[in-house]
């Protein structure tokens with residue numbers, strides 16, 4: 001018997017705009033069935049486009065029951081002026097201090113020297129989007145090794161059921177965002193698994209220490225105690241190369257009964273660049289050119305005989321022990337041995353005395369010929385400067401087929417070589433000549449290749465994207481995949497050529513996702529394609545959808561009508577029309593605000609790149625919002641791991657490059673890893689894309705802790721950015737700066753770029769004195785702002801950066817970017833973006849739209865104040881209503897709280913996002929008064945001109961998931977935030 005939900009009852013009695021907040025109403029104990037949606041039916045419906053009726057099942061939340069007891073004991077505070085409880089300790093960052101320090105242990109494995117199964121396997125992360133380096137898994141019964149951990153590795157492993165907890169070692173072939181972007185998230189996930197957490201050995205060249213140092217800004221030390229760097233530390237002095245030359249012997253990292261793994265360092269050779277090869281550079285793809293560009297950079301850098309951090313690359317050599325020959329009992333008997341312990345001794349390789357004859361019996365007398373253990377090489381040769389060094393490495397000589405043995409060394413037969421090198425290097429004749437020296441080895445080309453672009457690696461989310469696109473192409477434009485245009489784009493020819501050339505030279509195959517090369521059992525040595533997922537074509541996906549949900553055919557039609565309807569409405573002035581329809585209290589809020597009058601489609605598009613919380617999951621990536629201002633550039637609000645990959649899924653491989661090039665500013669809400677670990681990758685790509693183009697460093701606005709991370713990270717890789725503290729972009733601060741700016745006659749020749757240069761002081765002493773004299777008089781608002789104990793603001797840094805922000809906003813057609821503090825963790829912010837006023841056709845000024853993004857937060861007064869009258873409020877809704885206790889303990893919001901905020905501040909539209917990964921595809925919703933609200937899905941692209949239609953699409957979107965509103969109870973769901 002369905003009972004009305006308490007909040008629905010409330011809804012009957014209160015006008016939403018005057019609604020007081022009663023969190024106690026959302027009792028976690030009220031397990032009533034969700035009421036059927038009271039969606040606002042438009043008064044003048046144009047056709048029979050009745051939204052399908054929704055019947056939301058409440059799913060069991062049993063796994064949270066045991067935690068509830070604990071959470072309830074957390075002392076709650078109320079935010080000033082409202083009754084929203086929150087976890088004060090957490091908000092102030094004191095929630096961890098009283099916890100016992102975790103000492104994360106490495107797993108102790110009982111090794112199995114007689115491994116029955118062993119293989120190497122391509123984990124194809126980034127093979128489709130080309131945003132990151134694929135990883136390689138080396139598998140043994142009791143040990144797992146992974147080479148490289150680019151962004152999305154965790155998400156990939158979740159989808160393919162590769163247990164991260166079973167991984168013992170991660171090796172990096174280089175230390176940069178491309179190969180290690182997924183490492184922070186991985187370490188945090190591992191640290192959070194189970195009650196004790198676990199750790200993993202992370203190996204990389206000496207540059208790894210820079211990355212580890214940077215990650216300390218947001219990852220507990222305990223999670224990183226097993227990070228180990230090897231090889232000489234690279235200084236920027238001229239001796240570096242000499243020092244490196246001395247260190248050319250393989251460095252043994254792991255040597256046990258199962259495998260020996262050693263590292264051979266490859267540094268770019270000074271002057272070993274372009275001049276060395278006579279290769280024709282014409283006709284190469286953009287990617288290849290990019291590689292050449294970075295190569296050119298390396299060679300210029302190296303003319304001064306210095307090697308920068310991040311330049312070092314590693315060849316990993318994995319050697320399995322030899323397989324002993326079979327014991328032959330008849331031979332043993334012939335030599336006078338009785339069956340017994342001596343048989344075993346011989347099998348272990350020891351000689352024994354014959355029982356019946358006066359002779360020593362040696363293992364070779366009774367054992368068949370042993371088979372040498374397989375040898376696998378992983379080669380990452382990023383540039384031609386590395387290639388010349390690679391080709392001359394002495395330590396690789398024993399592995400070449402033409403190796404002529406001297407007394408000290410024995411030649412080894414390489415079984416398999418996995419190439420992570422880019423296509424431009426693979427196609428290099430010298431590289432091919434070098435690869436040929438491994439004789440009969442099987443070569444697997446795992447560097448980026450266009451062949452893989454059309455095959456989505458994360459199939460589950462690609463499938464959902466395809467379904468959403470089928471239902472509502474207006475909000476879900478066709479992703480880069482599924483369209484085979486990519487394959488016929490210029491550039492693909494040269495890669496096809498590479499494949500042919502390569503195969504003429506030696507035994508090679510292009511890597512595919514989950515391609516295996518079996519090492520044990522010996523009888524199966526070789527390639528194994530049986531795990532490569534079969535491709536599901538777009539028509540197959542859609543026809544499956546039709547048979548699963550037959551109503552979808554009508555829904556597609558109705559969604560189309562919504563858009564056709566909205567186009568008609570736009571032609572007649574919507575404001576007046578809607579005024580006439582007011583009947584129920586919320587309908588006047590449905591009035592199209594004047595800022596959207598005749599708005600152009602190329603004004604603004606909001607792309608929800610990642611809509612999940614905590615950690616990347618199968619269906620939802622972590623937080624990121626792309627603000628596309630078309631010709632006026634673009635911005636990112638938050639930038640979780642995998643943001644670049646998501647951009648590539650949305651805009652295609654080339655389109656995403658354009659999107660990254662157009663970035664004017666990146667705003668980060670707070671230091672939790674699900675909001676910023678994709679930043680380094682985006683910034684590194686932007687740096688490469690704009691290398692030859694005059695440009696300004698991009699402005700990163702973020703919480704204080706992020707600055708430390710980025711500064712530390714930049715010792716590894718230049719990120720070509722300027723940092724501005726969110727704190728300096730609050731309203732109070734901006735006001736204060738306004739005054740400063742008008743007080744100081746600021747010379748425009750003083751470029752803000754140089755503020756990153758320590759030697760240049762932008763604001764000289766005179767200006768500073770003037771500022772302090774005029775503005776920081778005792779007791780003034782400015783003084784209390786600047787000199788307050790919690791605001792150690794360096795005005796000489798902040799003022800030029802704010803000037804820069806102003807320029808950025810002007811270029812972007814924005815009037816303001818204002819951060820406001822929220823209740824979540826220390827230094828957590830939300831943000832307001834306000835468009836500049838525009839002039840309509842009759843010369844009338846029209847106010848700009850206002851978008852508010854909440855970041856992660858409890859409902860709080862600052863957020864409400866900032867959101868007043870917003871055109872669009874993008875609000876986190878981590879938890880369903882029944883988990884309000886959980887929301888309070890973790891300082892997040894529930895669905896209803898987010899909607900209530902939007903309603904009470906008169907926001908025109910609300911988009912809910914940042915859903916707990918407990919809800920794998922769609923959050924549990926109570927669709928009461930969702931008449932102005934829509935929920936976000938990954939890659940949802942909302943054009944500002946479509947805001948009016950947005951809530952009406954929701955019932956159709958949920959139709960796609962009507963059978964799937966289950967809660968993911970899997971134990972892998974742990975949080976990056978704790």
Ligand SMILES: [Zn+2]
Pocket residue numbers: 613614623672674675856914977
């Ligand atoms: Zn978050």
Ligand SMILES: [Zn+2]
Pocket residue numbers: 670672824856977
């Ligand atoms: Zn957070």
